[in-house]
Every structure is written in C-alpha cells, then in structure tokens.
Amino acid sequence: MNKIIDIYTKILKKVIEILAIISGLALILIVVVMCYDVLVDKLANKPIAGLNDIIKILGCISMGFALPYVTACKGHIAIEYFFQKLWHTGRLVVDTIVRSAAIIFFIIIAYWSFVKGTKIYSTHECFSTLFSGHIPIFWLYYIIGISTAITALTILHNLIHPRKELIRL
C-alpha cells in the first residue's frame, strides 16, 4: 500500500510541477505581451489586435494551472484558530470531513468543466478578436477541468498526509 502511495505522490508532484512551470511561463508571457503592446501603441499607435483575448487565454492558463500548486504548498488561506482548539481526534474527524467535501466538490467541478467545454466545442464558439475569430474557446474549460481534477487529487494526498505539504517552498 505504501509503495502505491509513494508512486502516486511522485507522479502527482511531477504533474503539479510541470503545470506550475507552464503557469509561470504564461505569466512571463503576459508581462512581455503587455510591454510590447505599450511600446507599439505609444510609439507606432498600433496596439496589438485582440490583446484582451490574449490576456484572457494566458491568464486562464497561468492561474488555472497554478491552482494545484497552491493546494500542494498548502497556500490557501484558512481560519485555523478554532480548528487548533479541537482535541486530537476531533481535529482528525473534522479534517477528514472537510477535505472529503473539497475533493467531491472539485471532482464535480472538473467533470462539469469538461461537459461545458465539450458543449462549447459543439457550438464552435471562438474568440471574436483573435485570428478573425478562428481560435476556439472550449479548451480553456478543459484547462479548468484538468486543474480542478488535479487539485482534487492533491487534496486527496493532503488527506493521506495531513501534516505534510506535497511541495515545500
């Protein structure tokens, strides 16, 4: 059993790290695009066409893929004060219930993101200002789906190892 958990942890950690790298690259790309836009807008009076949609895409990739990373670092804000006042068994029970609820929620959200993405795919909805409206939107919902699914798996890891962060800062 321990071996399976170890493999699960290793794979999960690797996936989260890859997503975090993509997230960071998307963020840097936003900086580059914003600066380029200011330069060409102010100097040549030619702002980037579809800038808003580019930022939307990069923002969704950056923040979406960062969600499992934040969860793995236990970086979300929570009110620990009352929880810490509980006795040991109480903490264990409450922690299990709370994390299980979060896992179920994120699995449902992940599933629904894929459903929504597939629905949008069938309607051929595209970004209106990018490449004459040829860039589809649906895959951004898949990103949210992947991100929330891995977040659920990360919370599952946190449930198995309540005192340990999957990724240490």
Place this chain on the structure above:
Amino acid sequence: MSPEVFIGIIGCIVLLILLASSMPVGFAMAIVGTIGMAVINGNIHSALSMGVNEFFDTFSNPSFIVIPLFVLMGQISFHAGISKRLFNSAYRWLGHLHGGMAMATVGACTIFGAICGSGPATAATMASVAIPEMKRYKYSMELASGAVAAGGSLGMLIPPSVVFIVYGIMTQQSIGKLFIAGIIPGIMIAILFCLSIYFNCKRKPELGPACPKSSWKERFISLKDITETLILFVVVLGGMFGGFFSPTSAAGIGAAGSIIIALCRKQLTFKTFKKAVGETIRTSCMVLTIVAGAGVLSRFLATSEITTSMADWIVHLTLPSWCIMTGIILFFLIAGCFIDALALILLTIPIFENVIPTLGYDMIWFGVMVVIVTQMGVITPPVGVNAYVVSGIQRDISLQTVFKGSMPFLLMLIVAAAILMVFPQIALWLPGVVN
C-alpha cells in the same frame, strides 16, 4: 421570512461552520454558493454551470491579471534586495533621532509597500533587514518587532494594494481612485507611527537609543541606491493616474521594470527569478481562488435575497447613520482579528455594498476605512499574521513580545480610523483632485 431567505441563512451558518473547520476560505465559499444555488433553483446543472463559469471568468478576467503582475513586481524587488537599500537610506536620514531606526523601519516599510502590496511580505523582509540592526544598537525588542509588524501592514494601504484591486473590482469602483485614496491615509498612518515611536522613546530613551548622525553627503548618497525604484514607482503609478496606461499595462510595465532594474544591478539570478515567479503564482492564485469563491457565494446570497433583507434591516434601524457605521467598523475590527483581511472583505461585500451608499457614505472612503480597520487585525492576537511572520523570522523574539510591541501602533491605527471617520475628505480629497 421567505423560503429563499431561510435557505440563505442556513447557507451562512454552514459557511461559518466550514470556515471554523479550517476549510480554505475560497473553497468554503464556492461549495456553499454552488449547493445553495442548486437548492434555491432546484437545478443542480445550472448551479454547477455557474460554479465553473465563475472560476473560468475570474481566472481569465483581464482586470484581475493586474494582481499577479503587481505581485511579481513586488517579489522581484524583494529578491533583488531593495528592502535593504531602502532601510539603509531611511536610517541615514532618521537614525540619529531617538527611536530613529524604528522610524526608519516604518519609512522603509511605507516605500516598500508602494512596490510590494503585501503586508506579510513587507514584514518578513523588514524583520530580516531591520531587526538585526536594531538589536546591534540595543533597541527594545518590543519596539523593534512592533515597528516591523505594524510597518508591514502599511503595504495594504499604500498603492498598489491587492486588497484595493479586489475591492474595486467587486464593488465596481475605480481601482485608480482607490489607489489614490489610500495615499494620504497611508502617509498619515506612517507619520502617526513615527510620532508614537518618537514620543515613546523621548519618554523612555532606553527603548530606542539615538545612533551616530550621518553627514548630509552620506544622506544624499544613500538616496542614489533607491532612485531607480522610486522612478519605477512614479512611472507605474504616475502613468496609470495620468491616463497613459491602463492598470494592467501599468502593472506589466512595473513587473518588467523591476526585472530590468534587478538585472542591471546584477541581483537577479535564475534561482531567485524562479523563486519570485513561484511565489507570485502561489499568492495570486490564492487570492483569485477566494475571489472566485466569493463570486459564487455572492450570486447565491443575492438570489436568496438575504443581502437585500440584511441591508434593509440595517438601513431601517432607528439609529443615526454614523452610529450604524461605527457598528460596522467595530464588526470589521473584531472579525479582522480572526479572518484574513481580503477574505473578510470578500465575505462581507455582498451585504455592505448595498448598505454603505444608502447610509450616505462613499464606497471609496469605505474601502479605505475597511483596509485600515482590517490592518489592525494583522497585528493583534489571536491571528495577527504580521506578528507571526516577525516572530517566525526572528525566533528569539516571542510572539507575546511582538503583540505587546504592536499595541502603541494599534492605538495609532485606531486614532487614524477615528480621524478618517470624522474627516472623510482626507481619503476623498486626492481622488477628487486627480479626477
């Protein structure tokens, strides 16, 4: 009571239970909001659709992208050692006064807050830079740690402040106006902090002995080290307020500028850059998860009509509006001791955004007031984040010492809140002028 309002009340109770059970604030709000919507509408599909859309819209909203960009600017400046140079410069100018080094800490925190936007990050930086220096000059550790913890909280008020960005978007107020509105109260609080240090040290000189006086030449030379940072700050905020850039462009320019400055000073290695980006995505995503959760929750609360019912109830209280406002401020003061400032603001905005204009108060002013009041929460027990940060970094200083040292500064924050309550123009004058 209508069934919707009843469901709304049940939802609020469940939310409080989940929050007290240490569920992440963003998750708790999203879960309660989604389930609540499903119960009210009797349609789980539309509720889930709304939940997914809220996460999608928040993560891909170009207005919110300003948050990671400003956070990146602060992180790069932090890793490039700007805090040390700021402290050195402030020390050259103020160090010879009684408690001068503590005042220098407050001054450095004020300027660093202008780049960083995060209270705990400012406190963490200054705790490692300023406290060892104050130890060397035999400062009281109560004063030293209190000055760092309280000074760190100024980052929440001095633009660019993450709390203001989120508040502005959620209440549909101008972020630029909120930023400008925070400047004078921020400087006023920094001055009040310095006055408190000065008079306490005048009364008890052993608290903060005066250090050797720097010559005028040394003082001006020290300014050279921080010039490029001040220029960056002026370009970013000046460009934004002057209408040259949108907030997102200004934030992008700021982030790029801080990277260029750090590279020119040869203080940015690949390792520190990676760390800064990692910290940026972590902080920003944490903030945006709360925002997405708050979005789901506020839709549920609005559909349940509990927000309008509560707003109606508050407005129809037979009390003068200043009395109600004082009650609201006291609520924020108490709740701020237990809940993170940003989370508290997002939790309560759906209710108070209907109440404040009806009471005759300005939403910009209220934003500034709320930030000042929740600022108190970061230096007061039981969950004063900045106090924990300072004690965590300087392990020989107990948490009790930091909290005790923060008390004079807490008093100054209360004074500042009272001044702002009586003279709201202090916050509203500058936005009016710039407008």
